Amino acid sequence: MEVNTRVKKIEKNIPLLPLRGLLVFPSMVLHIDVGRERSVAALEQAMLGDSKIFLATQQDMRVESPERNDLYEVGAVANVKQMLKLPNGTLRILVEGIARAKVLDYKEGEKYTSVDIEIHEDDPTKDAETEALMRTLLSYFEKYAKISNKITTETIESVVDIEEPGRFSDVISSHLPLKVAEKQEILSIFNVKKRLDYLIIRLHDEQEVMALEKKINTKVKQAMERTQKEYFLREQMKAIQQELGDRDGKSGEVAELRKRIEEAGMPEATRKVALKELDRYEKIPAASAESGVIRNYVEWLATLPWSEKTEDRLDVAYAEEILNRDHDGLEKVKERILEYLSVRQLMNSLRGPIICLAGPPGVGKTSLARSIAESLDRKFVRVSLGGVRDESEIRGHRRTYVGAMPGRIIQGMKKAGTTNPVFLLDEIDKMSNDFRGDPSAAMLEVLDPEQNNTFSDHYIEEPYDLSDVLFIATANDLSTIPGPLRDRMEIITIAGYTEMEKKEIAKNHLIPKQMKEHGLKKSQLVVKDEAVLDLIRYYTREAGVRGLERQAATICRKAAKIIVSGEKKRVTVSSKMLVDMLGKHRFRYGQAETENQIGIATGLAYTTVGGDTLQIEVSLTPGKGKLQLTGKLGDVMKESAQTALSYVRSLTNKLGIKPEFFDEHDLHIHVPEGAVPKDGPSAGITIVTAVVSAITKKPIKREIGMTGEVTLRGRVLPIGGLKEKSLSAHRAGLTTIIIPKDNERDIDDIPEAIREQLSFKLVSQAEEVLQLALDGGF
Template identity: 45%
Template sequence: MNQVIHLPDRSDSQGEKDTVPALPSDALVIIPVRNMVLFPGMVVPISIGRSSSIAAAQYAVKNDQAVGILMQRNPDVETPGADDLSSVGTIASILRYVTTPDGTHHIVCQGQQRFRVTGYLEGFAFTVARIERIAEAAAPDNPEIEARFMRLKERAVEVLQMLPQVPAEMVHAVQGIDTPATLADLVAGYVDIKATEKQEILEEIDLRRRLDRVLDMLVHRIDVLNLSRDIDKRTKASLGQREREFLLREQLKSIQKELGEDASGNAAEIEELRNLIEEAHMPEEVAKQAAKELKRLERMADGSAEYSMVRTYLDWLIEVPWKAPEPDTIDVGQARRVLDADHFDLEKVKKRILEFLAVRKLKPSGHGPILCLVGPPGVGKTSLGQSIARALGRKFVRVSLGGVHDEAEIRGHRRTYVGALPGNIIQALKKAGTRGCVMMLDEIDKLGSGIQGDPSAALLEVLDPEQNNSFRDNYLAVPYDLSQVLFITTANVLDPVPGPLRDRMEVLHLAGYTQEEKREIARRYLVTRQLEDSGLKPEQLAITDDALAAIIRDYTREAGVRNLERQIGAVCRRTAVRIAEGEIQTARVDAPDLVEVLGPAKFENEVALRAGMPGVATGLAWTPVGGDILFIEASRTAGTGRLILTGQLGDVMKESAQAALTLVKSRAATFGLDPATLEKVDVHIHVPAGAIPKDGPSAGVAMFIALASLFMNRPVRSDVAMTGEISLRGLVLPVGGIKEKMLAALAAGIKKVMLPARNRKDLEEVPLPARQQLEFVYLDDIDEAVLAAIDVARDAP
């Protein structure tokens, strides 16, 4: 490390401080330079920009003193210190100092002698160092030195003759040099090598070793120049109409390869891609395509747009998993435990999943079914897919299909388009990193279609076990085997799913939960999860069963449990605030406490409010988010026999209302009515919640009962709900969504449900606790409905 010497401040006789202290006899003004080396005997211009360097140059010019030129070790350092400068430099005289109009400063220096820094002085506005001059020893009368001197002169002249547009005077000047040291310094100063290599030559004091270094350097440059000439001859022969830029790039690649520097160039990148392709275990057809594209890439300039496109394509081919997955290690018992731990109830679905796993274990090469989980939101469809992946020990990836209306989202874009990418299927497989993953295609019923094609049609090949072993993505343009992927799809309703696509899937229905099931799910899973999300420990908050039942009954009305979890989260967060403020340490939330936390009850027993008067019947409806109760209200006024329908009813529902009125008129005598009077009244049927569109034939029984109650002037029993389609002959026809409708009736406080006799078999899907709480009346014709819903024996009020 160079020594730093501190000088005391000097003052003149008047006590004023000198601007620049006088320099000791062995000191020298230092000008640091970047990426250049000045040799003795050379005359070079130097641009200076640092204020300290400008001050040093001006001081040297003013006092007619020499300067020391030292190269920085690190050119990025703005204010170099002692450790940032080389220890050996060149003493130079400033021949000329120039300031240009733009404010930059230049000095023209002539190198004189080498020097070595022995220490640095402080107290100056610029760098000052104590130095030791290095005298150039006279060349010894040595045959080895003489031979090297002659060889170096020959090589220097050879290099000058190979370079274009070199003046003859320079060749004569080199030939006229008579000292080995001068020749070595001149050649090293003007030849095109790195600044660090020049600094090494400058620091080499021994003349023999210095000559050897410069000779080696010249031999290397001559080889490069000869190679450049050969490349120029070869490329000119095949150049034709190619651009000059391509010639330069070819020269650069060849030079780098000969110098052993191609690791940072295109050749290393091509070799790396070749190795990655070999390691990707691609099928033969795909490997041929990859090799073909790699050859194209080798012939391209790496700055062209097509180079980037081909490189991206090869990256996708490499990163997509081609290797056959490891066989599944299926433990059916463990899978059962995983499903039971993750999900409450859903026995039918769990049973089918375990059957699938058992078959896959006994016959790994078989084609498994494509499972489609259908049910309202919040019943656990997505989490079931995650549990299946966990039971199989596979990776799980999810592809959302909601709102997808472009076929290219499934099959990918062709490579001719700018910004093209593979489809969502291939992208998901890349993310999974294996072909043996569980891929969930979520919200398959939300697919759209437009001018870009039909995505559901593209899924036909993906979800067909007989075809998807050679799925062809438009971007990859090679067959890809999807047969090892376990596809699981989800949907809220099946109606929007096209028939051919639905035919390729095995549908598993997940209906809503009963209140008891919701309470059990909340106790086992939701409360624990929300406590953790809120930062609470189990002992800090206890939510009673009565509170959970009240949340389910009064604050949520859904088939799933998402809103239930949100309400439980609200309770946990409220408690977290109170604990964080130091108000309480623990809390216990019971049903009466919910009003303070969640506000007034959001739902109430509408049956008690709306039933109990003639002309009002309670129907049961199916919606995409579960079952619901539906009130049918009928009224009559003097008129001309018109039928007025309100409540935003669909065409099918309007037809059911017309059929119900016709059926009532045809049975007027049975109800003790005068048919003539029916022609003198207008009948108005209204279904409340008019902002919600309603349609379907299953309200036919409810509409008939509402009209019969109106004209008989007898109320419908308030604890009875009904569903079923009617015909003009009075038959009650079967409908769908029985499980969802029964759960909605139970949640609304209904005790008796009337349903078509042909729907008796569908009650097997209704949970046993729900069936035990309801009384069922099976209807074959409409007369049975009147007897069950209206007390005809009672006199009219």
């Protein structure tokens, strides 16, 4: 038997009343509503006897007809003080707990269940330890009552007056907000000291929880009060602003910007910066100069595309159709774009290539970029870099400067509205540098696939991802692009168009376009094929088609005047009418000489506007061995002339002339069109041929053009721009061109239509050139 507990006696056949979600302690008075049939029968049986009943709590309150295993073994013996039958048939009873009891045996009767129980009474005596436990428990109970505000002063006073330890602990237990299972645990402790000790621990824990709960509630209340205060102040601010005529005020603008920032899809670090700046903007007075600076910055951050992306149309056949529809020729460029699309379709993700379309003006570099954007279903944005001298044009200005704004790259991305546009960097070779910095150096980060995923603009400051952008640059002259920048781009050279390609472009694109722009219908203007060819041959001389388009526009204007004046309703342009419209022929088709000439050789040159032919003339006069060069030649070409002359002097024996010949004659080398600057390393063999022709009086074959540099020992070195030079030779009416043997690999780049009409002679020594070019051989 436990200390502080006495077994009073064992009683049998006590009616059992199961309780749901309820527990009764000894000395506790409680009203209970009883409705279950067996419970009502048990009550009636108790009232017939001594009014005692055993109250046991169900372990699961959802069980409707509890059995032995559904009830706790320890419960309370109680007296039924009062019983009242309610109108709905339920009994309301008043019970008073007497003592703890433990079930020894269950007896299931027909109408109710009875139990044999062992009643435990608490020992009313107190020793020093019990007294100390009671005082400690009372102290904790008073503190708990003070924190919880759920226990009245009268309850505390009634507990103070209780002397019996067992009753003291039970009364306190009945006032604690514990779960039924926790109360059952207390009811099951028969030892009073252990019960007091357990309650002290529970109250101590409950006090800590209550204190923490109170602290949390205080914080929540303070936060709510602060929020309410802010709301109140904002409402006051709105009212003041409305009174001053500012309807929405700054708050409406801030709310809109905040919403845009949240919806922009920025990286988390950038979003935090934007929100921080927005908070600063909200607090700064509108009259402050900094207010406008911050607002513009936040506006830029919110407007830039951070996550908006268009879906690529990865249809190679469709892309090929678009490119062929808009452009004739340019097979190499089209093939590169289709390769990119094919790889993208297989990989489903690929960094945008950085392509540089290099070629003379008017060959369709810019319009090709537009077609690429259309074939990919991407947005198109163009930035012209011609004349850009300031590094800040690319990277933007610091926000500390007055009127600061982002660079052209970020501006272009804002204009595009997506993170993966086709971005055209037009005229990238026209950038220059001065004391304000080198913009081409700033472009290095933009066009480097390894760096441009974290491009940094001085104005935005936060890293911006350009890795999904398809950059396309255009250039006329690659030599003016710095080496590091050129190294970051894939160069695709567009040499120019053949005569037949120009004809197709004029018929399919240029003339219909100009007719539309000049309000002419197809039935009002017809340009015959012969007139188109004459237009190309006699009124334009260019690698591209820009001049051809201008002439087409002129024809449309003339035709519009004829139709409006009533002379004709339909204008048909023939070769004869072309002369009436545009005047006499401006150029002579087939620039080659009509007959073989002495001392005049046709060279092939490469310029920024495409290929061209150069007539190099040599004249010999009696003199003192002077060399005169005219025709506005550059340093490289002057050196080529001196090298060529030195080589020719080494051929005195083969030429059959006296060694003193060169000391007795002055040599004059002239390249016509003296106002046009001419330079380059590919005129060596042309000068040698012209000089030898002048000395030997042997004519040079008129149908031959040539290109190649020569060394002092007569070796012919390779040249560049063979495709452009071949096109110029074809335009000039030449049938044979002499090229260095090392350039044999470049013949495949020349359009097939041109290759079929030109005969290519490969040479490695200057003597071979003389053998081919001089009438009668060398």
